[in-house]
Amino acid sequence: MGKFLKDVKKQIKKSGEKGGIKKELLKKLLSPERFLEFTIPLNEKYLHAYRCQHSSILGPYKGGIRFCKHVDREEVEALSILMTLKCALIDIPFGGGKGGVAVDFQKLSGELLEKLAKEYVRGLFPIIGPDVDIPAPDINTNEDIISLMEEEYSKIARKHSPASFTGKKIEKGGVAGRVEATGYGGFSVLEELCVKERLETPSVAVQGFGNVGSNFVKFALENNYRITAISNEEGGVESKEGFSAETIFKDCSFLKKGKKINNEDLLEKDVDILVLAAVERVITKKNAPKIKAKYIINLANGPVTRKAEKILQEKGIIVVPDVLANAGGVAASYCEWVQSKEGIKYSKEDVFQFIAAKLKKSFCELFSKDEKYPKESFLLSEKAVLLALSRLEKKFLETEKFN
Numbered sequence: 030m031g032k033f034l035k036d037v038k039k040q041i042k043k044s045g046e047k048g049g050i051k052k053e054l055l056k057k058l059l060s061p062e063r064f065l066e067f068t069i070p071l072n073e074k075y076l077h078a079y080r081c082q083h084s085s086i087l088g089p090y091k092g093g094i095r096f097c098k099h100v101d102r103e104e105v106e107a108l109s110i111l112m113t114l115k116c117a118l119i120d121i122p123f124g125g126g127k128g129g130v131a132v133d134f135q136k137l138s139g140e141l142l143e144k145l146a147k148e149y150v151r152g153l154f155p156i157i158g159p160d161v162d163i164p165a166p167d168i169n170t171n172e173d174i175i176s177l178m179e180e181e182y183s184k185i186a187r188k189h190s191p192a193s194f195t196g197k198k199i200e201k202g203g204v205a206g207r208v209e210a211t212g213y214g215g216f217s218v219l220e221e222l223c224v225k226e227r228l229e230t231p232s233v234a235v236q237g238f239g240n241v242g243s244n245f246v247k248f249a250l251e252n253n254y255r256i257t258a259i260s261n262e263e264g265g266v267e268s269k270e271g272f273s274a275e276t277i278f279k280d281c282s283f284l285k286k287g288k289k290i291n292n293e294d295l296l297e298k299d300v301d302i303l304v305l306a307a308v309e310r311v312i313t314k315k316n317a318p319k320i321k322a323k324y325i326i327n328l329a330n331g332p333v334t335r336k337a338e339k340i341l342q343e344k345g346i347i348v349v350p351d352v353l354a355n356a357g358g359v360a361a362s363y364c365e366w367v368q369s370k371e372g373i374k375y376s377k378e379d380v381f382q383f384i385a386a387k388l389k390k391s392f393c394e395l396f397s398k399d400e401k402y403p404k405e406s407f408l409l410s411e412k413a414v415l416l417a418l419s420r421l422e423k424k425f426l427e428t429e430k431f432n
């Protein structure tokens with residue numbers, strides 16, 4: 030088993046056992062309820078496609094679809110487990126799912142991309158639906174692709190089914206603010222952290238400048254935060270006094286706008302807050318001892334390994350778990366799903382308010398003094414997992430009575 034899935038499963042098993050969660054539930058959560066794997070013929074190749082339906086204890090399966098070269102069965106399963114935990118932690122009535130296709134996205138023409146999106150929906154059709162499994166965007170699947178998928182679903186179902194997908198274009202029933210939602214959620218967490226720790230003008234370094242990282246930076250700069258370093262897979266830049274929104278977002282790439290640094294340099298910068306918005310496993314036990322930031326916000330999924338987090342926590346560094354920091358996207362998806370089901374319309378303010386309220390509540394729960402999970406014996410990520418597991422356990426025990 031690869032390291033990512035192993036780490037995620039260990040998180041459930043170890044934290045759950047340590048926190049006294051029912052063994053039956055832990056056993057159930059260590060295997061997905063259903064896993065669909067199929068092939069899609071495209072341009073003389075057979076692509077591997079997946080959908081993992083991890084848990085429906087709290088509601089219909091929910092989670093994104095990624096089109097990436099490295100997608101495989103294990104990655105999809107690991108990410109679906111994180112979705113189950115994320116929805117439980119922020120208390121929205123969804124279960125966890127995830128999907129993907131292993132494809133070299135950069136090489137896809139517009140026409141092939143459209144064909145792939147439709148074929149993926151045809152393969153998935155028998156097991157998804159507005160009350161069963163509601164897919165959403167993830168890496169390389171934007172609102173156009175999701176809108177196309179929803180259209181294809183509705184066509185096969187012979188029924189207009191806008192609640193079958195979230196992350197659609199606004200004119201196709203999407204909700205305002207969905208595109209920026211994950212970045213906005215990360216920003217809300219930054220605000221909570223600064224209030225809690227009484228940080229006035231903290232320096233912030235951001236790794237990753239995709240949809241999530243760039244929107245996080247946008248909100249942070251609009252609110253006068255000092256962003257002193259940014260990087261993406263091609264490299265990074267720094268500015269001691271902090272970048273302005275004009276420099277970062279106008280004209281050419283931000284990589285031409287400051288002193289050059291590389292990705293690893295960014296991780297080890299002497300900043301107050303380090304925001305990880307790129308990929309999984311960027312801080313491991315190898316580089317953890319070299320980290321100088323006082324706070325880390327995990328905006329990507331699984332960017333800090335368990336062993337690394339232990340080292341960081343021992344050094345006094347606070348690591349805000351991914352299941353909290355990046356939950357803004359699925360919180361907005363919940364608004365979109367309700368909107369599509371009820372035929373109502375939410376404004377961007379409604380959606381952002383919902384995200385901020387949900388994340389603030391979970392943030393306070395996570396950082397409150399808790400005799401059950403003392404700071405000395407539990408990593409913050411363990412506590413987050415336990416708060417999620419407790420919610421799952423409550424529902425699991427209620428429904429078990431009917432079995």
Ligand code: GLU
Nearest residue numbers: 092093165167358359362
């Ligand atoms: N892909 C996003 C995530 O990982 C969104 C999932 C959703 O909205 O269902 O949280």
